[in-house]
Each structure stands twice: as structure tokens, then as C-alpha cells.
Amino acid sequence: MKNRTFAAHLYRLFRSPSLYICIVSYVLLLIVPMLRPNYLNNIVMSGLYRAQVSDFYFVLSAVIPALAYAVTYVDDYDTRMLYPWAVRSGARQYAVSYYLTALMGGFLVGFLGNAIYIGIHLLLGMELDAEIGWNHTAMYYQYDVIYDEGHIALYVFIILMEYALGAAAMAGISAMCSSLFHQRFATLAIPVFYFFMTDVYSKLAGVFSWPRLHKLLIPMYLAQDSFYLKNPSLNVLYKLLTVALHVIVCGYITVRHIERSVDNA
Amino acid sequence: MRDLRAALFCAGTNFRKWHKNPTILLLAALWATYLLHVVIDVPLLCIENGYYVTPWVLPFVFSWSPATLVYGCALTILFAQAPFCDVSSPFVMVRTGKRAWFWGQILYILGAAFIFVLFTCGCVYLYFAPCMAWDPDWGGVLRGLSEDGSLMKGSVFSVSALILRTYTPLQATIYAFLLLWLSATLIGMLMLFCNVVIRNGIGTIIISTLACWSFFARSAYFWLGSWVCRTMLLQWNSLYAMSPIITRGVEPSEAIIVQLVLIVVCIVTSTAVFCRRDTLFVKNQF
Numbered sequence: 001m002k003n004r005t006f007a008a009h010l011y012r013l014f015r016s017p018s019l020y021i022c023i024v025s026y027v028l029l030l031i032v033p034m035l036r037p038n039y040l041n042n043i044v045m046s047g048l049y050r051a052q053v054s055d056f057y058f059v060l061s062a063v064i065p066a067l068a069y070a071v072t073y074v075d076d077y078d079t080r081m082l083y084p085w086a087v088r089s090g091a092r093q094y095a096v097s098y099y100l101t102a103l104m105g106g107f108l109v110g111f112l113g114n115a116i117y118i119g120i121h122l123l124l125g126m127e128l129d130a131e132i133g134w135n136h137t138a139m140y141y142q143y144d145v146i147y148d149e150g151h152i153a154l155y156v157f158i159i160l161m162e163y164a165l166g167a168a169a170m171a172g173i174s175a176m177c178s179s180l181f182h183q184r185f186a187t188l189a190i191p192v193f194y195f196f197m198t199d200v201y202s203k204l205a206g207v208f209s210w211p212r213l214h215k216l217l218i219p220m221y222l223a224q225d226s227f228y229l230k231n232p233s234l235n236v237l238y239k240l241l242t243v244a245l246h247v248i249v250c251g252y253i254t255v256r257h258i259e260r261s262v263d264n265a
Numbered sequence: 266m267r268d269l270r271a272a273l274f275c276a277g278t279n280f281r282k283w284h285k286n287p288t289i290l291l292l293a294a295l296w297a298t299y300l301l302h303v304v305i306d307v308p309l310l311c312i313e314n315g316y317y318v319t320p321w322v323l324p325f326v327f328s329w330s331p332a333t334l335v336y337g338c339a340l341t342i343l344f345a346q347a348p349f350c351d352v353s354s355p356f357v358m359v360r361t362g363k364r365a366w367f368w369g370q371i372l373y374i375l376g377a378a379f380i381f382v383l384f385t386c387g388c389v390y391l392y393f394a395p396c397m398a399w400d401p402d403w404g405g406v407l408r409g410l411s412e413d414g415s416l417m418k419g420s421v422f423s424v425s426a427l428i429l430r431t432y433t434p435l436q437a438t439i440y441a442f443l444l445l446w447l448s449a450t451l452i453g454m455l456m457l458f459c460n461v462v463i464r465n466g467i468g469t470i471i472i473s474t475l476a477c478w479s480f481f482a483r484s485a486y487f488w489l490g491s492w493v494c495r496t497m498l499l500q501w502n503s504l505y506a507m508s509p510i511i512t513r514g515v516e517p518s519e520a521i522i523v524q525l526v527l528i529v530v531c532i533v534t535s536t537a538v539f540c541r542r543d544t545l546f547v548k549n550q551f
Binding site: 028032035056059181183185186189190192193196197199200203204206207 | 288291294295299301302305306312313334342480481
């Protein structure tokens with residue numbers, strides 16, 4: 001029964017057009033920075049990097065991963081499908097499976113979106129990466145060492161994983177919001193709200209000498225942040241810790257609230 | 266006169282539902298946060314250096330390129346359920362008449378768009394309040410920012426030298442306010458038109474597509490050519506966003522006239538269609 005519930009959620013994820021629409025939207029949004037004239041337009045990684053520091057990054061990091069599956073709980077709640085699910089599989093089982101599938105939806109959107117973008121541009125014959133100055137040889141300078149040693153596939157894989165894990169963490173936050181508020185708009189809006197507020201707080205902290213937000217609390221800039229410049233392994237480990245922290249906290253709250261919704265029905 | 270009173274009553278009924286609608290409250294919170302995210306660098310720069318900014322900041326609030334996307338999405342959420350039918354609507358329609366009820370919905374869209382713009386202005390001026398000082402001219406901060414954008418590296422707020430050169434501060438602010446209100450109204454009316462004339466729910470898809478197109482077109486006009494600028498209907502919400510359009514010969518007054526004509530066409534067509542058709546029930550989408 002345990003695996004069947006999860007399999008049913010996965011079936012819904014892969015059968016739903018949302019996942020594929022989200023991946024296509026993600027790729028289209030990554031192409032936007034390449035439309036603006038820039039001397040880095042012939043470098044594949046520059047598109048990823050510029051999208052991440054661009055003004056619409058909140059859509060890529062907070063909205064699209066949530067649309068893949070995290071909003072499904074609201075539909076289940078509204079259409080009362082939650083209760084037959086809970087009766088057949090158990091509320092906890094439903095909640096855990098839903099949460100894991102939402103994470104997987106976010107992860108797939110982040111991973112495949114970026115992978116397709118890189119693949120298309122490499123097929124067009126563009127250069128993968130290049131020196132960006134400040135004595136660094138790659139766009140994602142925290143992984144200079146790997147790139148310089150010629151482990152190009154590993155370099156690309158780590159960056160794809162970072163984007164995907166960041167998207168999964170944001171999808172987890174959306175799933176938590178959907179279990180708390182039972183509203184589609186809240187599911188999408190609150191992660192965006194979190195995104196803007198962390199940005200505003202960071203700016204205020206800089207001016208008024210307030211304590212800075214720890215990077216562990218900001219999963220949306222996962223691929224951009226560097227904890228340890230010269231040690232890629234520690235860097236990856238720290239980022240995994242960031243994602244794990246968010247996934248565990250949001251997962252606990254999501255499961256508790258879904259169980260409570262079923263108990264109170 | 267009786268119809269007007271009934272229409273005002275219907276519009277008022279919609280406004281009275283706001284305080285119980287979590288979507289509206291959430292939208293207000295999100296929009297206020299978004300505006301804070303957009304403008305915060307300027308008040309911080311002023312506070313740090315002891316500068317003062319003049320009240321003519323409104324034309325530059327939508328300088329950020331995804332602003333059109335966020336603005337379009339916010340208004341889509343506000344007007345997604347147009348013509349705002351719910352379980353009580355048939356009873357209200359029987360008492361007031363179908364036409365008066367529909368005019369009430371049109372008045373509601375006009376009023377809601379106006380409140381949205383007032384809310385936007387209120388938030389912007391509230392954020393600038395700690396560093397605002399009166400000056401009939403643009404002031405040193407805005408002029409400085411228009412000449413040297415590096416003063417606020419990484420900021421999403423930018424000032425266009427073209428606007429400073431072309432308009433007086435008062436003229437630009439009035440244009441900015443009018444364009445914001447008209448484009449918000451146009452989005453509401455287009456939503457109403459699509460939901461009534463074409464099919465329920467199609468308005469959300471059309472307006473979202475228009476918002477996305479305006480966002481893409483603003484990045485792609487370097488490649489696709491200037492004709493793209495004329496298709497960015499939702500981009501006509503601020504003087505700054507219109508900058509590439511203004512430089513290609515579209516004046517804000519033309520944009521205002523085009524938007525007014527479109528609003529009137531939407532109102533006339535959707536009223537005619539609605540009054541001839543059976544009552545519509547729009548599914549709650551958000």
C-alpha cells in the first residue's frame with residue numbers, strides 16, 4: 001500500500017501536462033537573458049548565471065517548481081478527493097507521498113529545464129563556459145577546480161543538481177503553504193513573498209547593521225552561493241545541508257497539517 | 266436613476282466581499298512587498314547619504330522589466346472571476362435587472378482598478394516618506410540616477426533620462442497615474458470581455474499570455490524589430506516601460522486613447538452579449 005500511494009502520486013505527476021508545461025516555461029525563461037545584447041551570449045553557462053542574477057529569477061525559483069505538483073493538494077482538498085485518498089491509504093501515507101512527489105516535481109523541473117537548455121545550446125555549437133575575470137576560469141567559480149581539472153561532465157552535473165535541489169526546496173515550501181492555507185494562490189504567492197522579503201531584509205541589514213540572514217535560510221540562491229571557495233566537496237555538502245534543513249522542516253509541517261485536516265473532516 | 270443606484274449597489278456588494286476574501290488580502294500583501302523590493306534601494310541610498318528625493322518617483326516604479334509580468338499577474342488574480350457571479354448573483358439580478366447588475370460589475374472593475382492604483386501610489390510614497398522633500402523640479406537624486414546608474418548597483422529601480430528630458434515632473438506623474446489606471450481597467454475589461462463573449466475562464470489565459478508576451482517582447486525587440494513594441498499592450502502601463510515605444514513614435518497620449526477605445530469596445534460588446542444570454546456562472550479559480 002505504501003509504495004502504491006507514492007506510485008499513484010508519481011503517475012499523476014507524469015500524466016499531468018503541468019510538469020511538461022513547467023519544464024518548457026523554465027527553458028523559455030532561461031532563454032530571455034540571451035535575447036538581450038551581451039558579449040557573453042555565445043557561452044552556455046552565462047545564460048544560466050545571468051538568469052539567476054536577473055530580475056525575473058523569482059519566477060524560475062519560486063513559481064514554476066511549485067506549479068509542477070505542489071498545488072495539487074489544493075485541488076484534492078477543494079474537490080474532497082483528499083478523504084477517499086486518506087481512507088484508502090492513510091492520511092500520513094497520503095501526506096508523505098504527496099510531499100515527496102511535490103519535491104520530485106520541483107527537482108525535475110529544475111534539473112530537466114536546465115539540462116534541456118544546456119543541451120540545446122551545446123547542439124547549436126556554443127561554448128560551454130569561459131573565464132569571467134577576477135582570476136576565475138568558470139562562471140560558477142566555486143567549482144573552478146573541477147572545471148580546470150577537465151571534469152566537465154561532473155562540473156555540469158553539480159550545477160544542474162544545485163539548481164534542481166534549490167527548486168525542490170522551494171517546491172517543498174510551496175507544498176507546506178498549500179497544506180497550511182488550502183489555497184492555490186497562497187501556494188504560489190508565499191514562496192515569492194519569502195523571496196522578496198529575504199532580499200529586502202538583506203538590504204536593510206546592510207544599511208542598519210542588523211544580523212545578516214544565514215545562507216542556510218535562503219534556498220533560492222543555492223547555485224549562486226558559495227560557502228567554501230576552494231573546497232567543492234564542502235561546498236556541495238553545505239548546500240545539501242541547506243536543502244535537507246528546508247525539506248525536513250517543511251515536510252514535518254506539511255504532514256502534520258494534512259493529518260490534522262483529515263482528522264478534523 | 267434607479268438603474269444607476271442598482272448598479273452602484275451591485276458594485277458595492279463586490280467591494281464588501283473583499284475583507285472576507287483571503288486572495289485579496291494576500292494579493293495586497295504580496296503587491297506591497299513587491300513594490301518594497303523594487304524601490305527599497307533609493308530610500309536606503311538617501312538615508313545612508315542624507316539625500317532627499319522629490320515626489321516624482323511614480324513614473325519609474327515600473328522600470329524593472331518583469332514588472333509587466335508581475336503587474337499582469339496581480340491584476341489577473343484580482344479580475345479572474347469577472348463578471349463575479351456567485352450563488353447570490355441570480356437573486357440580485359432578479360431584483361435589480363440583468364443590465365443594472367452587469368453595469369455594477371463594470372463599475373466594480375473601474376473602482377477596483379482605481380483602488381489598486383491608489384494602493385500602489387500609497388505604498389510607493391510610504392516607502393519614500395522617510396527621505397522625501399518637496400521640489401517642483403526632478404531633484405538631484407533622480408537626475409543623478411538617470412546619469413549614473415552605477416550609484417545603485419544591483420538595484421531594480423532605474424531612472425530614464427528620456428523621461429526627464431521629455432516631460433515636466435507633474436506631467437510625467439499625471440501620465441504615469443493615468444496609464445496605470447487605464448491599463449489596470451483595460452485588463453479588467455478584457456478579462457470581462459473574454460469571459461463573457463468567448464468562454465468562462467479564457468480571460469485568465471489570454472491576459473497571462475499577453476503579460477508573458479509583453480515581458481518577452483521587451484527583451485526580444487532588439488532582435489525582432491520595433492514593430493514588436495506596438496504589440497506590447499500590457500507594457501503601456503507606465504512611461505518608463507513605454508520608453509522603447511516612445512522612442513519609436515508612440516506618444517503616451519496615443520496609448521491613452523487606444524486604451525480608452527479598447528475599454529469602450531469591451532464594455533459595449535460584453536454588455537450586449539451578456540444581456541442577450543442566460544446567466545453565466547464563473548467557477549472560482551483562485
